[in-house]
Amino acid sequence: MTVTTTTTTGQASASTNGSTNQTVSDLIGRSNRLGADKRNTNYAGGNTSAKGLGFDPATGEDVELLWVKGSGGDLGTLKESGLAVLRLDRMQALRRVYPGVDREDEMVAAFDYTLHGKGGAAPSIDTAMHGLVDAAHVDHLHPDSGIAIATAADGEALTKTIFGSKVVWVPWRRPGFQLGLDIAAIKEANPEAIGTILGGHGITAWGDTSAEAEANSLWIIETAEGYIAEHGTAEPFGPALEGYAALSGGERRAKAAALAPTIRGLASTDKAQVGHFTDDPRVLDFLASTAHPRLGALGTSCPDHFLRTKVKPLILDLPAGADVESCLLRLRELHAEYRTDYASYYERHATPDSPAMRGADPAIVLVPGVGMFSFGANKQTARVAGEFYLNAINVMRGAEAISTYSPIEESEKFRIEYWALEEAKLARLPRPKSHAGRIALVTGAASGIGKAIATRLAAEGACVVIADLNIDSASAVAEELGGPDVAIGVQADVTDLAQVQEAVRATVLAFGGLDLVVNNAGLSISKPLLETTEKDWDLQHNVMAKGSFLMSQAAAKVLIEQDMGGDIIYISSKNSVFAGPNNIAYSATKADQAHQVRLLAAELGGYGVRVNGINPDGVVRGSGIFAGGWGAKRAAVYGVEEEKLGEYYAQRTLLKREVLPENVANAVAVLTSAELSHTTGLHIPVDAGVAAAFLR
Structure with a gap:
């Protein structure tokens, strides 16, 4: 196959540039359309290619190039950066140095010497199938209907019956250079053929234009589907097995x-x-x-x-x-x-x-x-x-x-x-991140400290469940973090046992299990003793003390059943150990949380579950609690303007630094990492240094 055009020495002709751009554009469009329909091929399965002219700046001349989906790419989302670009003459010249099927793997390394310029993506094992076949456009796909023919006991005979001379059977051969040679020989020997059924594997189709290759691929797929539908038995899997029908x-x-x-x-x-x-x-x-x-x-x-x-x-x-x-x-x-x-x-x-x-x-x-x-x-x-x-x-x-x-x-x-x-x-895969393979549930995660924790854990490779009273906000945060392959949002009032259990069930069904729980949901009502009502007391203890207990209990059941260890983190407070004014209900419930850490660390250690706490202080910026009125009340207690409360807290610390939600998130990431695998029952201050709250 040869494509020619005129060029001006030393620079690409306009016709070459336009032809190249169109060739690549057509290839990307065809790939995306084919890959978008799982009937045609599965995620990251199959590959497509196109041959055409490109400009070689080293010689000032046009050269024939092969653009082919690179290793690891996905047709449905393929972009130009995912294409490997090879010099067609050099790629086809590899026939002369091919050492035989017993050493065909060596040819993958040889592809590197055929790349055009920087070459784009890494060439895949199927590159030979595309480069050696004498067709301008080639598709290799894994459609269910095509593989059904390819895996039928009499697949070769069925191929002839279904497709006649338009599609040729290729006996199973492991993907590689020899398979490329085989298909090239078949196309040469069968000029009327538009493609092949690859035994046990899939299909390959070709065409003189991108549209023709795509049409031929779809014709093979749809013809196979039609034959199965028309000639197939009504119960291919046999009669129903008594007692095995789907539950409601x-x-x-x-x-x-x-x-x-x-x-x-x-x-x-x-x-x-x-x-x-x-x-x-x-x-x-x-x-x-x-x-x-x-x-x-x-x-x-x-x-x-x-x-x-x-x-x-x-x-x-x-x-x-x-x-x-x-x-x-x-x-x-x-x-x-x-x-x-x-x-x-x-x-x-x-x-x-x-x-x-x-x-x-x-x-x-x-x-x-x-x-x-x-x-x-x-x-x-x-x-x-x-x-x-x-x-x-x-x-x-x-x-x-x-x-x-x-x-x-x-x-x-x-x-x-x-x-x-x-x-x-x-x-060649990148080294896994610190929390890769871990599943985290964070309460109160739609804003403030909880959102910062969820964001950091997701960045470290964890799957994260955003649990919050506000399901819309929780879902929005989950979408920000990458959607359902990374995070989901669930509605959870941590004071309600049924909602807590449902949040854990949703986590298990979404990601398979649970490894890490962060009890972060909280609120505060700042009042002196004589003004604190029973309702104030109950509300704060229900959300933080009872809520943490319910969530830890539901999570512990899963952690024990998994037998994989795990982590439970309590976002407590400096107030759990420091006696401040006008804060009886909040500080008392934080002390309750702090002691839950010690109690659960002792009880769950035998199951490999670590339980630790974090004591933040003065987290004003981004904090949902402070935005909800707590900041104004604390500012009044300390006699400062509310907008200067963060600065006030910073100046009373040893390090003179303001504490941000991200600082708490960093502590969670470190505390739940493998580096602290032998640490449980610990409380880490994240308060920039408050001497009165030093742990003793």
Whole structure:
């Protein structure tokens, strides 16, 4: 394939610049459209490319270039920065130095020597599929319907029946340079073909224009969908399995919340994981069928699927109506069996140069009548793992509807999962942040100190639940922090047991469990003894003393069930140890919180749960308490103007520094980090130095 144009020596011609811009623009548009529909390909799955002219400033001449989605990118959100840019002549010249399939991995490093300029994103393993095929535009996708044909026992015959000579079957081959050569040879030998079905894997399509390539991709996908719909059996998963039908919505949620902490703890045996739960009807339908144990044991087939879901899920083999205790007992037994089985899988296929086993815990746990729990290093990874297994269920349904589901061999899955190139990709991942994989619930987090704490924990990699009386404000803060893959907002009156328990349940269902609770919700009414009413006293003790107790109690149940340790933090006050004027109710309840820290540290230490407190003072700027009238009252007590209260507090400290919400948040981050893993029962002053409040 050759594209020509005229150019002026020493600078790019206007026609070249325009052609290049249009080529890239068309590629991005096509990629985004294809990637936006999960029927076409899954998150970060597949790749697209375009060939065209670009300008080489080193020679002053036009050169043929290949733009292809780089390693790790996502088609639906692809931007120009996510494209690898290669010199097409140099890329195609790699044929001459190709050492053979046994050494094809070496070609990935060779791609670096074909890059144009700085090259853009890192080239992926599929680059050869795009560069070697003689077509201006190439798409490689993982549509459910296409993989259903690719994983059918008679997939080759079905491909001919469904598509005729327009689509050619390619037997399974691990992605790489040889697969690129194979597809290039197939296209050359079949000039009428518009694409291929890649056995066990997906599809590839091409075209002379971007629009033609996209149309050909969609034609393959829609033709496969249509054939399955027209010729497929009505019950691809077989008849319903008695007792395995979906529970009602409320029952599912309640049972999922009851099971989630234990499931997350089991899935985190080797490394802490964040969870995601879904009760998608397609999952529930699969688990209600007689075929689900057989199909689940066969595992997934497409490499993009099992790299995120592991080769197979853990499936609870009890009916939907089984009680929670029976389910928990059986899950623990199945988890032990799963780990043994995974270790055997590794030992069967590992060679002396294989990477070490990465972990034997399941990434997908299926509970009949309830739904699917998926796990990953963060919420997005966990959610995407679940989406991939849902894709796998769709694939199984399609394959079983017209044939028999027959994924690639276990040995081939191992070659992908423990591929040296995959290990190198994992090694390039950035070092995890201090709170990566942790799930935090912060009360009173829609403003002031609570918001600062939530913001800091999210910045350190934690998933955060913003609990607040004002659900609109809580949801707004959660959106600011990155939305549901990072934070959610929940309404919680901490004086109400039902709302506290629901906030914890929402946390568990959103992220799989709970690791860190910050009891921050509070208020203050500044009055002398004789003016403090019983209502004043009860309100402050209900919110801070009782509220902290209720939240700690609900959280401790989850922490104990998870068996992963955890942290409970009390935002107490300098007033818990310092006797100031006109503050009887507030100071007394802060002293109550301070002693709860000591009591719970002693009680929960045996479960690995650390309980610590922070004693701030004089946090005026950004404080919800001060904005609510407390500041004016304290200013009156001290005889200063309210706007100068922060300055007044700063001048009475040893360090002469004003305390900000962020200073308290910093203390929470440090106190709950691994660096202080052996610290519990501690109160840390964050008051810039108030000698009268020194702990003794």
